[in-house]
Amino acid sequence: MTTLWPLYLILLPVGILLLAVALRLLFQRGWVGGFLRGLVGLGALASLVLLGLLLVDLSAFRALSQETVVATLSFRQLDSQHYEAQVAPIGRSEPMSFEVRGDQWQVDARVLNWQGPLAVLGMEPLYRLERFSGRYLDLEQERNASRSVYELEGGHWLDAADIVPRLPWVNSRFGSAAYMPMVDGGLFEVGMTARGLVARPVNQPAREAVDDWFSE
Numbered sequence: 001m002t003t004l005w006p007l008y009l010i011l012l013p014v015g016i017l018l019l020a021v022a023l024r025l026l027f028q029r030g031w032v033g034g035f036l037r038g039l040v041g042l043g044a045l046a047s048l049v050l051l052g053l054l055l056v057d058l059s060a061f062r063a064l065s066q067e068t069v070v071a072t073l074s075f076r077q078l079d080s081q082h083y084e085a086q087v088a089p090i091g092r093s094e095p096m097s098f099e100v101r102g103d104q105w106q107v108d109a110r111v112l113n114w115q116g117p118l119a120v121l122g123m124e125p126l127y128r129l130e131r132f133s134g135r136y137l138d139l140e141q142e143r144n145a146s147r148s149v150y151e152l153e154g155g156h157w158l159d160a161a162d163i164v165p166r167l168p169w170v171n172s173r174f175g176s177a178a179y180m181p182m183v184d185g186g187l188f189e190v191g192m193t194a195r196g197l198v199a200r201p202v203n204q205p206a207r208e209a210v211d212d213w214f215s216e
Helices: 002-027 034-058 116-120 139-144 160-166 204-215
Strands: 068-079 082-089 096-101 104-114 126-135 149-151 170-181 187-193 196-201
Touching: 068 104, 068 126, 082 126, 096 126, 096 149, 104 187, 104 196, 170 187, 170 204, 187 204, 196 204
Parallel strands: 170 196
Antiparallel strands: 068 082, 068 187, 082 096, 104 126, 104 170, 126 149, 187 196
């Protein structure tokens, strides 16, 4: 995404330098100190590969310039506390279908904010939707009943969300969640703000379910 160009601007020279060092050491003539040169060269290549994997995983995050809808969710009741959910993250061509148990649904996300040169260059906060799950209102059921938890973004061998927060130009990182009641025929929107996720009912069944939930 175009919002990542400040990060590419900083990391691209690092990648070029690692590649140049690796090629120079691995293909240099003469074998005086060749063993050490080989280790350093292979280390530089390994670092280059890790840098590439980091950027690939980071591309799974999406830019957040203002409050925006990031997903829609609809529900069809199959049985008591048993629903079929259609989760449609923005940017995905087809919705994902899940069987979920409980009284409420929940969406979880990770958010990254920036400082220093990346903030000056205009890099926007990034978010990634991570999980969709069901919740029970009753605590005993929440502890012991059948749970439904699904991954929204496919896992990668290298998780940028574990590495990027350790870098000096990351200002803050946090997890965020939004949840609301499930209801037959209900349609909901999930929005992302700089403070995290928000959920809103869209149609009448969803609004009535939320009104009943708050009145309990």
